Structure formats: structure tokens, C-alpha cells
Amino acid sequence: MTDFKPRFVKPADTNSYLDKSESYAIETSDFIYNKHISQSIQTQRQRLPIFNNRNHILYLLEKHQTLILVGETGCGKSTQIPQYMIEAEWPGQIGVCEPRRVAAISLANRVADEMGCLVQQDAVGYAVRFDACHNKPKIKYMTEGILLREMMADPLLKNYSAIMMDEVHERSLYTDILMGLMKKILRKRKELRLIVASATLDAKELKDFFNNNQTNEKKKDTAVIMSVEGRQYPVDIFYVAEPVPCYIQASVDAVLKIHSSKQPGDVLVFLTGQEEVERAVRLLNEHAHLLEEAQKKEKLLVLPMYGSLPYHDQMKVFKPAPNGCRKVVVATNVAETSVTISGIVHVIDCGFVKMKWYNTETHTDSLVTLPISKSSADQRAGRAGRVRSGKVYRLYTEEFAAKLALSTPPEMVRSNLTFPVLQIKALGINNILKFNFPSPPPVQNLKSALEILYALDAIDIQGELTAPMGFHMAEFALDPLYSKVLLASGDFDCSEEILTIISMLQVETVFTKPSTGASIIKAKIQKRLFEVEEGDLITYLNVFNGFVQSEMSQGYCHKNFLNYKSLKRVVEIRNRLEKMLKNYDVPIVSSIRSTEAIRKCLVKGLFPNAAYLHHSGVYKTIRGDIELYVHPDSVIYTIPQPQWVIFCEVVHTTKLFMRDLTVIDNEWLLELAPHFYYKTTFHE
Template identity: 55%
Template sequence: MAAPVGPVKFWRPGTEGPGVSISEERQSLAENSATTIVYNPYAALSIEQQRQKLPVFKLRNHILYLVENYQTVVIVGETGCGKSTQIPQYLAEAGWTAEGRVVGVTQPRRVAAVTVAGRVAEERGAVLGHEVGYCIRFDDCTDPLATRIKFLTDGMLVREMMVDPLLTKYSAIMLDEAHERTLYTDIAIGLLKKIQKKRGDLRLIVASATLDAEKFRDFFNQNDTSDPTRDTCVILTVEGRTFPVDIFYLQSPVPDYIKSTVETVMKIHQTEGDGDVLAFLTGQEEVETVASMLIEQARALSRTGMKRHLRVLPMYAGLPSFEQMKVFERVSRSVRKVIVATNVAETSITISGIVYVIDCGFVKLRAYNPRTAIECLVVVPVSQASANQRAGRGGRSRSGKCYRLYTEEAFDKLPQSTVPEMQRSNLAPVILQLKALGIDNVLRFHFMSPPPAQSMVQALELLYALGGLDKDCRLTEPLGMRIAEFPLNPMFAKMLLESGNFGCSQEILSIAAMMQIQNIFVVPSNQKSQAIRVHRKFAVEEGDHLTMLNVYEAFIKHNKNSQWCQEHFLNYKGLVRAVTVREQLKKLLVKFQVPKTSSEGDPDPVLRCIVSGFFANAARFHSTGAYSEVSSVYYPTS
């Protein structure tokens, strides 16, 4: 017998009053199609016909006109309108890649940079890495002589500026998904504004999926007069294929949005017409918990004879790529897909067939406390902009519905937009990059959203303690310059540079590489206890760093075997990437003449070396079971 569905009560603003339940609403909706990076409804058409089906195609000539006549063009378009794949090609076709010039396209996420580059290469009939390529941290798939359209993460663009401060090889740069306002997106924005003052020929396209275009226009517009004809920045909106989405709020708050998510999914499944479901939660653990609960509910329901089945699929950043791809697979009409996701499904991708959206109202964000120098992930209420982005996922292929697991009053109290990473992150890597670019007075750098002064001061103190800055806050030589050259957090870089002195450079290389990889340990929801038991074989009391070292060394000992990884519940692709990262870091140690040494199994030198870079994270353990910061943290010799 199916488990009873709880009494989650929603109402739609504009109706006679609260109390309209899901089952009392429209039962069926017309079907249509959507476009996604992976699922392509126009696959039967020629490449050129597919391109012409995208909403952005109608504005091709207008976009090229604006790029020709304005230094900066802000393009507002919903996910799926074609701006990411088509605009770089329009520029190439219009001559912006002639005479060896390059069109650069930044993405905030590595996966997006690789995926979009692959799609554009396919559309142009090119081999990926030749005319069209990508460059992400530890992976450069470009040809310096042949690549004309280059996709890269915003962080890699900033690193390119260290070698070529004016980005002389680029004729145009497109900042895609700029609304996400990541740390390095904001740095790139500030640096590109400086570059444009010296390079009037450089064109910048800022692509955003939200209506905060005025902020970008005001920041980049270099017209100091009241004459609008002298504006250097303009806004263009691309109308996408969107359909109306009915919004439903809870009548009263619920104490457990995990349980309410499951109840709402099952209510939709039992009472609503065709259409897949997308439920937003805050993190991997919540996603897997809800997915497991839904699978149990679906099994119970199928035993009652219900003909329509549920296919429950998780979606989060650390999920292996082959598992992520399942959300794009088409299913038969007798199956309803339920995708349980983090905010990775909020923008960047469009999943075909989504009609119903469930929004828990929370998100997990990185937050930094400059007083304690601790950076962590915290669960906070979503912004109104994010809530609207989530709701819009249900209107890509046909009219949809969004069920918000909070009241309308709670929505009205949400912040309008998400706080940019620049205002809630550790700024030490940012300041180090700016110093390496020759920007001595970082306090006067033109940030789009200036970070808190306390965060800036704390970052300067940390870099001074690491030896990267001198007492005048200038980059030291050679240590500061070497730390800046590493594509890592400054503390990791310092640890690596000191590893030869501690006699453990081989172990520290492996640890540093492993710490750059997310989700090395795989914990399937149906084999949780078995996976945890196997993982304990690698654990040591000295801590996570040496545990990671054990995993890496065992992987190498077993000849990097994928079957061995599967048996030990380890992320094979992640470990292969760790090997690649280690090789890249090894080249830097050779360049800086760090001796090749090994502690030969002695953990003490390794732990001491880790402390040489991470002394700022020192804490004192109390008998109560709590930790407190060490006040003299920035003076490692004290």
C-alpha cells in the first residue's frame, strides 16, 4: 500500500484565497519542445537549420551592429536562447577572428566551458582543440596558432592577463553567465574595464540570464556626459521560448522542507497530468535523502497497481558525469522523471520536459568570516532572483507550475539578489592575483561590488604572514611571485614550495593534487554502509590529508585501475584528474628547483609541511569538545 501523501497546502496569488490544492488545478498541459546543451530536439535537422531555430538568430545582424558601434554590449537572454553557442560564431563569421585574432568566451564553471566548446566545434565541423578550443585549470585544449574561438573559465582569463596584461590577441571577449557574479567573474569585470580604457578596439559582450543588466551598463558605460549618444555600453534583450508558470505558495510555513518536498512530488504524481518534476534542494546529502525517500514511495505506489512510474534522478556538481547525463535522457510516456537537484540546475542548462518545479527556498553558499578567517558552506534563504530562475525552469517547453515551500510573505522578505562571491569569500587569492598584475593599491581597485574592508585587511595580513607580501604590501621576490604563479590557493602554494625543505615533496604533491578534486569518495544511497566500511581502510588518525595520500598511493599501486576504484567506491575520473593535476604541479616545482624528496612513510614531516602553509587555520581543542581559534595565527614562529 502506498504511503499516504501529507497535507501540504498551496495557494496561487490572484485566486479567491488560500487553500487551492494541487489536485484542484489544471489536469493537463500541451506539450512542446526545449533546447538543452545535451538533449537536442532539432537533431534531425541540419546544423544550419538547428542554429536558425534558436531565438538569438533573429537578432544576429542587430547584435553585430551593436558590437561594431559600442565597446560593451550587455545581452539579457534566458538559458536556452542560444547566446552561449551562437554569438561567438556570429563574431567569427563577421571577421572578428581575422588576422589571427581570437574571440574569448568565459564561463564560471569548468564543465560549461568544455561542454559549450564541444557543441560549437561540432556546429562548425571542427575538431575540438583546433579552430574551437577550451582552457580550464590543468587542462588546455587549444592550439596557439589555430584556435579562433576560445572558451575558458573566468579564472583562466585572469591568469592570462598575468602574461598579456592587455589581452592583445583578443578582438572580443564574452563574459557568459555574468549574473552568477563569481569571485573571478568580478575580478575579470574590473580588469576588463581598465583594459578597455587603453584598448578602444576591444569589444566586450556581457551575457546575463537575469534582468540586472542596468548594473552592468552603469559599470561599463564610460560616458561622463549627459548626452546618451556618447554611451559606450548598450543593453539588448533576447526573447526566449518561455511559457507562463503558475506560482503556488504554502498557506503556512512547514518545519521540514525535506519531507514536504517528497509529499509534494507524490501529490503531483498522483493528481497532475504529464510532465517531469524538478525539485531544488541545498546539497548532496539532501538530494540523496529525498531521492531515496521518493524511490521507496514510488515502489509502494507501484504495488497498488498504478500504471505510471517514477524515475528518480539526482543532480549535483560532484555527481559522476555519466550519472549527470541521465537527467537528459528521454523516457517513455508511462514514466515521469523526477530530478532532485541543487542549484546546479538553476542556470546554465535546460532539461527537456520539466513542467513542475518544487523550490525548497534555500541554497548552500560559500561564506567567509574575516574575524575567524574561516570559509565554509552555509545554508541560507534564496534570493528573489534565484527563486524566479528556479520557477522559470518549468516554463521552457510549455506552461508550468512552481510550488514554493514557503509563504508569499516569506518570499517578499527575501533579498532581491544573491550577495556576490566577492563580498563573502576569502580574498587572499584575489589580492595575490591583482598584485601579480601590477595593481599595487588593491583598496582602490574598481570592483563592481566592493568587498568588506575587513576582508581586504585580513587577506593582506595572511599574505604577509605567508611571506608573499612585504611590509609595504608589495609582492615579494622570489617567494611572492612564485606563490602567484601557482593555480592554487596561496596556502597550498606555500606548502608546496616548502615541501623540499621538509623532505616530503613527493607526498605533498600528491596531497595538493587530491585536495583539488571534489568527491573522491563515492557513497551510493543503496550501499551506504558498505561504502563507508571500505573507505575506513584508507583513514588514518593523522587526518584527512594523509587519508587522501593513502587513497592516491593505493590508486597508483593498483595501476590506476577503474575496476579497483569501483570495488572501493572511489571516483575513478576524479583520481585520474588528480594524476594530471599532480604532473602540472610537479612541473612548477621543477621550475622553482624544489628538490625531489620523500618522507618514506613518516607522517611527521608531512604534517609539519602542511602547517607551514596552513598555520592560519590552527585551532585549539578544548575538553568540552569545541575548537577555538589561535589568536597568534598570523605569526607562525610565535
Template identity: 55%
Template sequence: MAAPVGPVKFWKPGSEGPGVSVSEERQSPAESSAVTVIYNPYASLSIEQQRQKLPVFKLRNHILYLVENYQTLVIIGETGCGKSTQIPQYLAEAGWTAEGRVVGVTQPRRVAAVSVAGRVADERGAVLGHEVGYCIRFDDCTDPQATRIKFLTDGMLVREMMADPLLTRYSVLMLDEAHERTLYTDIAIGLLKKVQKKRGDLRLIVASATLDAEKFRDFFNQNDTGDPSKDTSVILTVEGRTFPVDIFYLQSPVPDYLKSTVETTMKIHQMENDGDILAFLTGQEEVETVVSMLIEQARALARTGMKKHLRVLPMYAGLPSPEQLKVFERVPHTVRKVIVATNIAETSITVQGIAFVIDCGFVKLRAYNPRTAIECLVVVPVSKASANQRAGRAGRNRSGRCYRLYTEEDFEKLPKSTVPEMQRSNLAPVILQLKALGIDNVLRFPFLSPPPAQSMVQALELLYALGGLDMHCRLTEPLGMRIAEFPLNPMFAKMLLESGNFGCSQEILTIAAMMQIQNIFVIPPNQKNQAARQHRKFAVEEGDHLTMLNVYEAFVKHSKSSQWCQEHFLNYKGLVRASVVREQLKKLLVRFKVPKKSSEGDPDPVLRCIVSGFFANAAKFHSTGAYRTIRDDHELHIHPSSVLYAEKPPRWVVYNEVIQTAKYYMRDVTAVESSWLLELAPHFYQQGT
């Protein structure tokens, strides 16, 4: 990508007050359900010819030589160079999958694992799930006997190590998109360093789209002699197909980047030559707002007789797959495409024809405050690395322009890279996994970026309170080990395991499954009132958990009908997914002999069971009109998407998570009794707190 072109100044869009409201998406780290699809400009060629057109093909023999001669190969390659789909095939063709061995490829995102596996299966003329397969949470599409190239999430790789600590079936493991530095990518990196010391034959490929390769190489290099010829790790760069990108900055900051995004888009459309536009925003609600504003302005422009039309398309994690795939559809020459996206468009997609990028300069990340023990989603300035990734989207198929909605001075102040998730997350799930893998002294674990000590202490305290660790910080039997086996937050796992004792395992299974799904309620921008009326039919005064239980039970009662979902503004695919997740969780409860029981419509056992898992997330209503956390008096508010919002506030509540915009908002909130906190978590709370 070309360096920023001098101090070029861009026009200053309007300065109306901020229009950013609370995001309504249940966002998982790294936009985990995003589709990863690469546009293929050589679709008319045979598959073999297509493979040979990719930049990585020229380095095929060099890659195989380095894998043969070094334990770890770090590959820097831009999105679209072919590393994800081709390198596993080169390894298979060179014999790395002989004698029953497997080449594994990890992805940070679930749907990335599925879509890349599908592409590789197509290229090999194989049925997906046979020679080429994938394994993600709640969905294993592999054949233990036949699968030789296996795509999986980094979290699933860590889970596999619970059964096979040395990963004996794998000959090569490729950690793809390692630059994203998700929690489980970093755990996998630390674990694989330990495995390599015991398995000199295991080869590791770390693939990254950014220039942090030296850190990965040095971390895995086991040569302590000072002689470079004895290095066990090496770096290789794959040049992508890139074109120069001119960068434009604002002369002064703007208070409302949504309005600026719309104005910038319309100005490009009216003044610039052909080329599609990609605009980056922070979340689903912002994307939908800007899409609506652009559609309105495009219609007004069409009425003035402008011949070139705009086709405006959203792109974010919670969007159904058919809607996501619309961004790749060709449009006539008389139409300019505008894609309004979250940061999933930074490295996960390459769309032909993007000539203009508009960068709002912000991103939504998960952040954990060990002082308050609150983990929340927060909008923060992007890093320089992310800003450059965004700009590079305009230079994939042609030279392009990037309009940054901030000043050059502000760009220089941005952090060099995004803080790894390991240093800004609640570490309870991490510590639980490491303990289950037999790593007792987690403080000495080889973290690529060590987490804050206070975060570790908070996590140990929570796991002790949940009964997962004993007073010596050892995993308890059987509870701790069982909590670790659930592919869920430890609080959900504890709630599920206790559900038999409360006589409501059927209801809790449904609630836990529903809480894993994004955006069950569909709110079309032009039908907000009708949607709200339908959604109120399911709402109960106890709060969001029982409301979600009502939605699912009504869905089942109406034979899981998509028509019924449409009439009630419910996410049909999300509810189908919830039923799949529920079945998987049910299998775990059967294995752990949790009794199958229903509370038969009595809400109290269900609410008490929720408290048994989520007691640490409790808050009390305060005379100021806000809630305050019980342990450290932190101010919280009920999220506008909650059924308890704008109702008479319950005195005590528990919640699933917190998101931060102008305030800290609790999401998925349920009313509880204070006596339940004392009864079910006496070790965590005491009378008078």
C-alpha cells in the same frame, strides 16, 4: 515568466522535526564542476536549421551591428536562447577572428566551458581543440596557432593577463553567465574596464540571465559628457521561449523542507496531469536523502497498482557526468521523471518536459566573516532573483507550476539578489592575483561591488604571514610571485613551495592534489556500513590529510584499478582526476626547482609542512568539548566525515575549511603540535596565545 498568481494557497505538508544533517560535499563556489547541457528539441533537424530555430538567431545582424558600434554590449537572455553557443559563431563568421585574432568566451564553471566548447565544435564540424577549444584549470585544450573561438573559465582569463595584460590576441571577449557574480567574474570585469581604456578596439559582451543589465552598462560606459549618443555601452534583450508559470505558496512555514519536498512531489504525482518535476535543495546529502525517500514511496505506490511510475534522479556538482546526463534521457509516457537538484539547475540546465518546480527556498553559499577570519559554506534563504529563476524552469517547454515551500510573506522579505562572492569571500587569492598583475593599490581597483575594507585588511595580513607580501604590501620575490602562479588557494601554494625544505615534496604533491577533488569516499545510502568498513582501512590517527595520502598511494599501488575502487567504495574518476592535477602541480615544482624528495613514511615532516601553509587555520581543544580558534576564540567542531570524528580529540589541529550547519564544522582536519605553530609562524602566533 508569469507573475505570482494572486494569493493562491497551497496545502501545508507535514510538520515533523528537521531532518537536515551536515552536508558531505566539498562544494566549490558556484558549483564549479557542474555540467551545463541544454536540451535540444530540434535534434532531428540539420545543424544549420537547428541554429536558425534558436531565439537569438533573429537578432544576429542586430548583435553584430551593436558589437561594431559600441565597446560593450550587455545581453539579457534566458538559458536556452542560444547566446552562449551562437554569438561566438556569429562573430567568427563576421570576420572578428581574421588575421589570427581570437573570440574568447568565459564561463564561471569549468565543465560549462568544456561542454559548450564541445557543442560549438560539433556545430562547426571542427575537432575540439583546433578551431574551437577550451582552457580550464589543469586542462588546456587549445592550439595557439589554430584556435579562433576559445572557451575558458573567468579564473583562467585572469591568469592569462599575467602574461599578456592587454589580452592582445582577443578581438572580442564575452563574459557569459555574468549574473552569477563569482569572484573571478568580478575581477575580470574590473580588469577589462581598465584594458578597454588602453585598447579601444577590444569589444566586450556581458551576457546575463537576470535583469541587472543597467549596473553592467553603467559600469562600462566611458561617456561622461551626458550626451546619450556618445555612450560606449548598450543593452540588448533576447526573448527566450517561455510559457506562463503559476506560483503557489504555503499558508504557514514548515520546519522540515526535506519532508515537505517529498510530500509535495508525491501529491503532484498522484493528483496532477503529465509533466516532470524539478525539486531544488541545498546540497548533495539533502539531494541523496530525498532521492532515497522518494524511491521508497514510489515503490510503495507501485505496489498499490498505480499505473504511472516515478523515475527519481539526483543532480548536483559532484555527480559523475554519466549520472548527470540521465536527467536528459527520454522516459516512456507511463513514467514521470523527478529531478532532485541543487542550484546548478537554476541557469545551467534546461530539461524538456519540466512542468512542476518545488523550491525549498534555501541555497548553500560561501560566506566569509572578516571578524573571525573564517570562510565557510552556509545555508541561507534564496534571493528573489534565484527564486524567480527556479520558477522559470517550469516554463521552458510548456506552461507550468511552481510550489514554493515558504509563505508569500516570506518571499516578500527575501533579498532582491544574491550578495556577490566578492563581498562574502576570503580575498587573499584576489589580492594576490591583482598584485601579480601589477595593481599595487588594490583599494583603488574598480570593483563592480567593492568588498568590505575589513576583508581586504584580513587578506593582506594573511598574505604577509605567508611571506607573499612584504611590510609595504608589495609582492615578494620570488615567493609571492610563485604563490600567485599556482592555480590554488595561497595556503596550498605556500605548503607546496616549502615541501622541498621539509623533504616531503612527493607526499605534499599528493595531498594538495587530493584536496582539490570532491567526494573521494563513496557512501551509497543502502551500503553505509560496508563503505565505512572499507574506508577505515585507510584512516590514520594523524587525520584526514595523511588518510587521503594513503588512499592515493594504495590507488597507485593497485595500478589505478577501477575495480579496486569499486570494492573499496572510492571515487575512481576523482582519483584519476587527482593524478592529473598532481602532474600539473609537479610541473610547477620542477619549474621552481623544488627538490623531489620523499619523507619515506615519516609523518612528522609532512605534518610540519602542512602547518607551514595552514597555520592560520589552527584550533585548540577546549574543556567544553569543542575546539576554539587560536586567534579569536571562535567555537569549531570536527566534521562527521573526518577520520578524527568520534575519536579521542587531539589537543591541537589545523583544517582546510569550515562549513556551517547547526554548528561550525572543520573539514579536512589534521592533528599537530603547538610548538610547530610557534616555530613555523612566530609572526602570527606568540607564546601564551
């Protein structure tokens, strides 16, 4: 541990962003409350800021088709509005759409507790990827991807009387697609109600987008805006006096400083990705062990939280800490919205986030670490004021905070659109250019997506889905490049291996990174036992096979410096994907003799991500001529560099680094993707 300790300075006006929203005065009507709710829960619900607006909300939903609800963090909008509608005997099913699976699950559990019923069995249920309720609950929490898939089966959502889109300010790909689709559905179903809720959004812009008064005979506005006061408790914000050299170490130091100051309350730390989270957790656990040996009164319970963490481990963060123990949750921005972690009083904000940016020349997403926006900073600060007065420690200066962008750019304008376009096509929308997006994507990105889908044989020259390949690819909740590899694996007699490789790519990392010198050397030695010259993806295959042969032993993972939780998650994903392949009559067979069939199968889908070793000593993409470098974590980094490779991901730090590489033969590109590549000769 370094001697650095972050010094925090309190700004002149810490609560400037807590200005109260204007009240919305309107005629109200009376509704009957549910008599079955216990008095204590009823009291808790009445303390929420949204309670005073209960009748206003129900009245506006009666009179208008779309309600744009600007409710600050902590007002209770995600949990209370669906209950208000049930209490008012609202007909039909109410769907609540969340951008993240952990938010959908935790909110469903909380609402079930408040309603005094069992989640997934009674009035409340949830549906997330690989886990869905089989009954028909009155209130259904779900991820955006699930709602989009339901639209494929029921384009007008006839089972639902109301849809609530929560945390719209995140502006994910699915959020923008769903808003465009909901606008179409609302024109067809006048009785359907839509609630667009967020803590920070441009309400006027969304009102204009959803206002269908031009098609309304009475020319009345069909959309209305309502503001609700939010945070229940004040939050003090502190900034560092000088920029920190390493925000991971500074986060650890800040946690220890809070812990040593004896200030009550749990701590939430925001970092950018799984790797950083696990590194911080290791450092904090080492300090927690030292504190335990020193027989300090209060212990540290350190818990990670990120998107690819198994469900049971994610749920641990919501349990109260044992007596005499302080809970420290180290999370990515998965904990930024719609998640209330009990007991959080202190929030440490690193000031950065990982975002994908699409390069139309290389046809790849680059994972870039960027400063957060002001709206994201406010959302993170909101986690501290949910249960009591809180404190936020920002690991950046006040001058830096003033220069932050107001909001995060919508994912629609900065992402690869291959999968979204495939989903929209599956919904029967043929003319993508005329589809009404809230933030229209760049035409170049749409053109690139259509080009890739055509090359993958998912669409024909007319832009329509091919049968059966295009329709099958649309049903996979995977990148189309990966779904193409899976569906083609039967033809190469290697579906067993491909299932493993694609499942391994769905988690962020399977190798742990120790922090001490001796352990780092041991981890490198153990990793080399799995490494092969064919590249990272075949190495992943060796790792998984070793894990299965050890009967999924946690001791095996500890000995070989493997991430046990990630590998357990891989097993779950693989089982689900195997069932899907069987449904499409893809034979589950294994290629035992050599890796050539496996690598050829990978080329069948990943051919757009090909690069060659230029005579200058760097790799270049075949299309776009972009310079790329092998990531230091790759097995290829330490061996003589091969002439031709395919990669799964590009990470942009100091340079453009390729990750998850596989060595290929250039003739395979001409054999398996002749429509995408052709051979030519040129002179420099």
C-alpha cells in the same frame, strides 16, 4: 520513506515575472547568413527570441564599445551572439566567459553542433581548468579563471576582438575582478568589444560602470543597454501550503508524486551540496529499483550533477533518456545558469543554497546554508521553460518567497580575498585599494588578505610579489594556503603525500553515506579501518593509498563505502598538480617512516587555521578567540580530543564546526610561523 507528501498551491499570478521587455527600436543593417548551416538547425535558431534582435545587436556592437544585454533565460544569448558575429565576418577571436566549467563545455558542444564542426578541432573550442584547446578557435568558451590567467600572459587580450561575459548576475569573485580589469583594457583598446550578458542584473549600474565617456573626445556614451525577451514557454509555479520539515525528503517525495501522476517530461531537482545530492540520488535509486520490480511501465533514470563530478559523468545529464524512462537530474546550483538540459519540464526548488562567508577574525570561510534570492529563484524556474511549458514546485511557502532578498550578495563582499588579491598582484596592479571594483570589498577583508599573503611569504613588506614564491603561488589555481603547502613539501621530503592530501581536499567528500540502518553501521566500521589518531588528512592519505593499491577498483570502493567518482577525480587532479610541481623543480619524494614531517608541512601553509582546546571543553582560535567545535564526521570526534589542531574549513550550521582536522604540536607554530604567532602568558 515518511508519509509526508508536499501539497502544492498555485499562486494567483504565476506568470507575473514573465512581463515582456520593452523592444529596442533602432536603425539596422543587413548581414549575410552562413550558408553552410543545415536548414533544420537554421530553423531552430530562428525560433529563438534573440533572432529578431540579431541585426540590432550587431549594429550596437559596431557603434558602442560595451553592450549590456539583459536577456531572459532561454533567449539564446549564450549560443547565438558569438555565431552572429562570425556570420558578420567579425575579425579576430571571440571569447565567451562562463562562471562554471560545465556551462563552458556544454555550450561549446552545442555551438559546434549548430555550426556543423568538431569542438576543439575547428571553429569552436573551450578552455577549462585541466582541459584546454590547443588550437586557436574563432569562438572560445572558457571559465573566468582561464580568462584571468590569459590576462597574465597577454594583459591587453590582443588575440581577442570581442569578449562576452555571461551570467554576470552571479557576481562571483572572478566576475567582479574581470569587470574591473576589462574596464582598464577597454580604455587602452578602443577596437575591443565587450558584451555583458545576464538574465537578471542592474543594467543601469553596469552601464555607468563601463561608460568611458569622460575619456572619450566626443563625450559619447561608450556603453549601451539592450533588453531581449526571454523564456519561450510559460511556466506554472506551485508553492507548498505549509513549510516542509526536510527538503531532501520532500524533494524525493515530489519526484515520486510527479512520476506517479504520469505527467510527461524529465525532472530537475535543486539541492545545496554534493552530500545532499548523493543522498537524494540514493533514495531515488532505491525507489527506482522498487518500481522496476513492480514492473511499472516507465522507469526512473536518476543522475547527479555537481561541480566536482568528473567531466564524463557531468555530460551524462545532457543525453536524452532512453525510451520508457524518465530522467531525474539532482543538481546543485551548478545547473542554475547557462545550462540547457534537454527534456526538463519539472523543476523542484528546495529554496536554499550554500554560500561562503568570510570571518576576518578567524581568517576562515564559513560555509553557510542560506535561503536563495528572488533572482536565483527565477533562474531556477527558467530551467523548466526551455523546451516546452513547464512546472516549478517550490518547497517553501508563497509568504516565504515574498520575503526573499532581491539578489544574492556579490561574492566579493562576503569572501576570503587572499587568492583574488594574489591574482591581481600577479597582473601588475600594486595598489589594490585604488582598483575599480563594481562592488568594492570591505577594507577589513582586503587588510586580512594582505596580512595572510605576507605571512605566507607571497608578498613583501611593500606589497609586491616575492620571487619566486609569490609568482609560483599565483600560478596555482588553488587557495594560497594549499599552494604554499605544496611548494614547501620538497623541503620536508613528503611531496608525494602532500600531493595526495591537497588533491583529496579538492573534492567535497570521498565517503558515501548510506541511508539504511544496517548499511550505516557497516560504513562506520569500514571507515575505522582507515582512521588514524593524527586526524582526517592522514586518514585521507590512507584512503587514497588503499584505492591505488586496489588498482582503482570500483568493487573496493563499494566494499569500503567510498565514492568511486570522487576518487577518480582526485587521481586526475593529483596528476596535474604533480606536473606543476616538477615544473617548479620541487622533488617528488615520499616520507615513509612517520607522519610528523607531513603534519609539519601542513602547518607551514595552514598555520592561520590553528585552534586549541580551551579548559571549558571547546576549541578556540588563537586569533579572535572564536569558539569552534569538531565536526561529527571527523575522526577526532570519537577519540580523546587533542590539545592543538589545524583545520581546513569551517561549516556553520547549528554551531561553527571545524572540518578536515590534523593534530599538531603547538611548538610547530612557533617554529614554522614565528612571524604570525608568539608565546605569551596571561591570567584569566
